[in-house]
Amino acid sequence: MPQIIPIRDLKNTSEISQMCHESKEPIYITKNGYGDMVIMSMETYKEKMYILDVYDKLNAAETQLSEGKVLDAQKALKSVREKYNV
Known part of the structure; x- marks a missing residue:
């Protein structure tokens, strides 16, 4: 469940940092609600x-x-093997 806090609570930086890591x-x-x-x-x-990068690459591949x-x-592998003498 997402945590939502008012902007005034940002004064407690150590507490906010701990919340983020936990x-x-x-x-x-929020500001003014x-x-x-x-x-x-x-x-x-x-x-x-x-994860966003993975989805972008999958989208490009589907396109x-x-x-x-x-x-x-098989043609692609043959081409790579010939290019790199493998």
């Missing part, structure tokens, strides 16, 4: 960015597949 989820900050910011630990940020931009696996 929850391993983003913490939503409306969403304003999101904070998270570096570990959580790196994980989210990694190439639907456009017919594919190679025969």
